[in-house]
Amino acid sequence: MNTAPLQGIKVVDFTEVQSGPSCTQMLAWLGAEVIKIERPGVGDATRKELQFDPTLPSYYFLQLNSDKKSLALDAKTPDGKEILTKLIKEADIFVENLHPGAMDKLGFSWEAVHALNPRCIYGTIKGFPVSSKFKDLKAYEPIAQVTAAAASTTGWYEGEYNVPTQSGAALGDSNTGMHLTIGLLAALAQREKTGEGSYVYQSMHNACLNLCRIKTRDQLTLDKIGYLTQFPQYPDGKFGDFVPRSGNTEGSGVLGWTYKCKGWETDPNAYVYVILQRGAKEFELACKGLGFEDWLTNPDYNTADARDRHKQEIIQRIQGFCIDKDKYEVTAMLSKFGIPVGPVMSTKEIMDDETAYDGNTLVKINQGGKIGEFVTVGCPFTISNYQPTYGPCPELGGNTEEVLTELGYTADQIAEFAKNGTTAPMPAAAK
Ligand SMILES: CC(C)(COP(=O)(O)OP(=O)(O)OC[C@H]1O[C@@H](n2cnc3c(N)ncnc32)[C@H](O)[C@@H]1OP(=O)(O)O)[C@@H](O)C(=O)NCCC(=O)NCCS
Numbered sequence: 001m002n003t004a005p006l007q008g009i010k011v012v013d014f015t016e017v018q019s020g021p022s023c024t025q026m027l028a029w030l031g032a033e034v035i036k037i038e039r040p041g042v043g044d045a046t047r048k049e050l051q052f053d054p055t056l057p058s059y060y061f062l063q064l065n066s067d068k069k070s071l072a073l074d075a076k077t078p079d080g081k082e083i084l085t086k087l088i089k090e091a092d093i094f095v096e097n098l099h100p101g102a103m104d105k106l107g108f109s110w111e112a113v114h115a116l117n118p119r120c121i122y123g124t125i126k127g128f129p130v131s132s133k134f135k136d137l138k139a140y141e142p143i144a145q146v147t148a149a150a151a152s153t154t155g156w157y158e159g160e161y162n163v164p165t166q167s168g169a170a171l172g173d174s175n176t177g178m179h180l181t182i183g184l185l186a187a188l189a190q191r192e193k194t195g196e197g198s199y200v201y202q203s204m205h206n207a208c209l210n211l212c213r214i215k216t217r218d219q220l221t222l223d224k225i226g227y228l229t230q231f232p233q234y235p236d237g238k239f240g241d242f243v244p245r246s247g248n249t250e251g252s253g254v255l256g257w258t259y260k261c262k263g264w265e266t267d268p269n270a271y272v273y274v275i276l277q278r279g280a281k282e283f284e285l286a287c288k289g290l291g292f293e294d295w296l297t298n299p300d301y302n303t304a305d306a307r308d309r310h311k312q313e314i315i316q317r318i319q320g321f322c323i324d325k326d327k328y329e330v331t332a333m334l335s336k337f338g339i340p341v342g343p344v345m346s347t348k349e350i351m352d353d354e355t356a357y358d359g360n361t362l363v364k365i366n367q368g369g370k371i372g373e374f375v376t377v378g379c380p381f382t383i384s385n386y387q388p389t390y391g392p393c394p395e396l397g398g399n400t401e402e403v404l405t406e407l408g409y410t411a412d413q414i415a416e417f418a419k420n421g422t423t424a425p426m427p428a429a430a431k
Pocket of ligand 1: 016017019020037039040073074076097098099100101102103105125126138141204
């Protein structure tokens with residue numbers, strides 16, 4: 001049994017860059033038919049972004065658009081609008097992430113699409129919620145991170161590198177796509193009951209803020225007591241009235257830090273993360289694993305609260321333990337005692353790890369032609385009775401004829417659309 005959860009669901013995908021395409025990528029991997037609308041001759045901007053070869057689509061595009069169909073369509077022409085209208089009438093989901101106001105200008109707002117096809121669910125990504133003073137701003141990843149308190153709470157907490165810092169993880173882009181996916185799947189389940197499509201609005205800001213929930217917890221605590229015991233600034237440093245950056249502190253009450261391991265002088269990722277849990281039993285095991293059994297009877301260390309007050313001495317001593325061992329050795333030694341520990345991994349180490357090619361974690365997609373095989377991150381969860389397959393990305397407009405034929409257009413009409421600039425760029429002289 002390998003029934004795709006979204007088999008039979010048709011998605012009209014008017015998205016580009018990363019946030020929207022990451023959502024429709026997931027829908028495609030769950031079995032939906034995804035028809036990506038791209039401007040004739042232009043396509044998704046990422047096709048030509050940071051290419052490894054100027055004649056080929058970029059890895060950016062390849063990694064976010066597999067298993068989709070591409071329909072080249074100028075939605076600003078009358079024929080383009082007619083084609084899009086027909087498509088929407090057959091669609092289960094319409095998704096877009098153009099700049100604020102662009103879809104209204106094109107004539108395909110939520111209200112318009114809902115009137116055309118009341119069953120169609122409409123998914124939108126914008127930078128900000130409609131209530132926001134920033135609602136009209138265009139947005140890219142870092143804009144979401146800086147405006148959602150992610151950047152102000154990330155990075156080093158003292159010295160010249162005490163600057164708002166962006167995460168390497170796409171909290172504003174792919175994370176927003178995953179949030180929209182949740183909303184769309186909920187809307188599909190809701191439609192089962194109501195028979196009617198709904199409007200799912202997902203801002204990058206709210207998706208990013210949703211991952212900063214614990215930072216808002218810290219703000220609440222700070223407002224109440226004026227300090228945060230888990231932060232490196234505690235007990236000696238000063239706190240202001242907002243949550244500061246905390247370096248590599250663990251976000252909950254456990255005492256976690258990143259430690260240099262053997263080889264750190266030449267390898268910037270020769271580090272390991274070690275956590276001391278708060279419970280007495282776990283602490284006892286940790287002391288055994290680290291060989292620090294004297295801590296068990298020392299009141300400066302043998303309670304979690306005391307450890308918060310003496311975290312700098314603790315960090316120093318654990319650092320001494322790690323410095324002459326490599327990160328995998330430390331991981332193996334400490335995990336034996338149940339200590340939460342993990343090596344800092346580089347992208348290269350992750351992608352060189354053959355165990356990651358388990359059919360989902362990392363996947364190899366055969367694009368064919370000059371590109372051949374490329375690696376991407378697969379569907380991050382597994383479903384017991386469904387295994388996604390991972391196929392190539394479409395060429396720009398690669399499915400135009402097929403999609404138009406299915407909509408009932410004749411060969412002559414399809415040829416005319418290409419000639420009049422609806423599905424193919426107009427020759428320069430004719431413009
Ligand atoms: C990403 C973003 C900043 C890019 O802005 P942009 O450079 O103005 O590009 P857009 O694709 O939104 O729109 C450009 C134009 O192309 C048009 N366009 C796009 N696809 C089209 C098509 N198939 N046919 C006709 N016109 C099309 C749009 O209607 C728009 O026209 P307009 O400027 O006359 O309104 C903006 O789309 C945005 O803020 N999106 C919401 C947040 C988001 O998802 N950000 C990306 C995170 S990865």
